[in-house]
Amino acid sequence: MPTALTRRGIVVLSAACLACLMFGLEISSVPTILPTLEQELHADFRQLQWVMNAYTIAVTTVLMAVGTIADRYGRKRVFLISIAAFGLTSLICGLADDVSTLIVARFLQGLSGGAVLICQLAVLSHEFREGRERAVAWGWWGVIFGVGLGFGPIIGGGIVAASSWEWVFLIHGPAAAVAFVLAWTGVHESKDPEAGKLDLAGIVTLSPSVFCLVFYITQGPDLGFASPVALTILGVSIASFIAFLIAERISKRPMFDFSVFRIRPFSGAIVGSAAMNLSYWPFMIYLPIWFHAGLGYDSISTGLALLAYTLPTLVMPPLAERLSLRYQPGIIIPAGLAVIGVGFILMKFGSAAARPDWLTMLPGCLIAGAGLGITNTPVTNTTTGSVSSDRAGMASGIDMSARMVSLAVNIAVMGFFLAGGVLAHLSTALPDLDASQLRLFADGIAAGNPSPGLADSVVHNALRNGFGWVMLYGGIGVWIMAAISFVSFNARRVQAEVQCPD
Incomplete structure (x- = not known):
């Protein structure tokens, strides 16, 4: 690490970089094991899609909410809880013995992964405020995040070749433990006394809209795109999105301020x-x-x-x-x-x-x-x-x-x-x-x-x-x-x- 950072700064940055590495790997390493999951867990094509989509939909669900929660109740506290949850849900993914369990575990992993992502950004922004150390910290964070996304496929393939698909997930257990200790010892607690209330209306309307749209596209060939069930699911998606737009329009503290567009x-x-x-x-x-x-x-x-x-x-x-x-x-x-x-x-x-x-x-x-x-x-x-x-x-x-x-x-x-x-x-x-x-x-x-x-x-x-x-x-x-x-x-x-x- 560059000398522009203090010893504590290096510890904090190490915790954030390890967290972002885990998050990136769970996006880019899992695709390489999908053919293996098809064989080992007898997953069909649409189930394999949900192994990935459960994670991304869950990340979307918590992105805006966790930032507000961390500001109100403490960024370090929520960061630590998120890291622990990510490690635990990764272990559940690795221990799954059927694809349905894996999909549910991936959703839980995505919830904690989205929280980890937002908290590490908040922690870095608060811990590194001066020009030189801020540039160094964000530079290293970007490099490590890129490594996680860029080298994820070869890491995932190497893990499968050397051991088994389970370790693509299980490896995050010890990694999360190290990140937890680094964050516990290095990160200072911080809050925003002016943090607003959680936009529950926005969360509970956006998430069903995305989920139902993905479900309609994924399951449409089996259900029939024009079948009553499929059209009902599509209608729920559209109605939820309209409700989301209305909720954000009337909210005093919306998570999406559409005026920026x-x-x-x-x-x-x-x-x-x-x-x-x-x-x-x-x-x-x-x-x-x-x-x-x-x-x-x-x-x-x-x-x-x-x-x-x-x-x-x-x-x-x-x-x-x-x-x-x-x-x-x-x-x-x-x-x-x-x-x-x-x-x-x-x-x-x-x-x-x-x-x-x-x-x-x-x-x-x-x-x-x-x-x-x-x-x-x-x-x-x-x-x-x-x-x-x-x-x-x-x-x-x-x-x-x-x-x-x-x-x-x-x-x-x-x-x-x-x-x-x-x-x-x-x-x-x-x-x-x-x-x-x-x-x-x-x-x-x-x-x-x-x-x-x-x-x-x-x-x-x-x-x-x-x-x-x-x-x-x-x-x-x-x-x-x-x-x-x-x-x-x-x-x-x-x-x-x-x-x-x-």
Whole structure:
């Protein structure tokens, strides 16, 4: 650690960095074990989606609430409780003997993980206030968070190869114990005497809206998208979201102050925040299935192949900072999103090669990761920097909520496209099978564990078709979001040019 920090400062930063490392690993390492979970726990495709979505939806549920709770009752106290809860729920995940238990445990782990994330941000902001030590602390925190997200796939693959899938979760037990001791000995207690009341109305309306929308997309193929049950679930989602908008409008202390969306840089950056989680991050859940089932790689090889997708996100942020200073975020953020889209289209071509392998996927993976690296830091800096300092915490909360909500929804959407593309190919390749049998085969293939009776060529081509649909959705979707972000940033300039042409 740099000498700019005191000994106690190093202890505090170590606690926060270890906490953020655990949080990042639980997002990026778990996708590499999904094919293993399918085999070991006999999980179907939709259950595998819920293994990821339970975590992200739970994180979204507590993001805004925990900040208020920590301000009122003590940031150190809530941080310690959150770390202990994360360690305990991680142990429950690792000890789960069926997929239903794992999904419930993942939801509980997400609740504690979201609390850990918000508390570590609050602790760092309070503990490091001076220019030099603040820069050093946040710099190290960003590096460690990036390591957790970037190296998660290879860490997860390595753990599975050396031991078993359970240790992807169990390892957080001792890590949480160390983080707890560091936080207990180093962090000073702090409160905000002017902290407002908890926005319960906002919490209890937003969470069901996201959950029901994801449930509708995920379970729609089985229920029938136009069935009474499915439409009722969709109606609850819409009604809950409308209730959320009303609750935030009339609340004296809303967790979402929608007036900040009148600030064009903030709006443009939030679109960019959602766009990254429409394309790059949800695809990370499914890309291991392509490397494992589509290309036949083992866990370690899959993790190594995924480094091409994740490492550029660690390398590009310094360049993004310099570009933002020169060209402004209103140009850099949409440009970074456009680069992600180029990467997805190149990955689609790479997967459609005569003999696809990691080399045919490499250009697209690198370019998509570079686009994410260009976009991510300017988005974060713009969302907090475009509002007054007293609203920075709320702005950061909206940013993280936009990321988690869009991630949860698009995990479901990409899963729908993947299974739909696989099913479309099987319908052509196996015309004699009935619809229920085809769907059963399609779900198995999409999950990375096809039925033994299917020919390898049929499985491979079905996966290639399904992933082609997903990559096309990711590429076109992020390009559309890039255009919306650009307009949000530059609407006044565009309007002025239209009214006063040369």
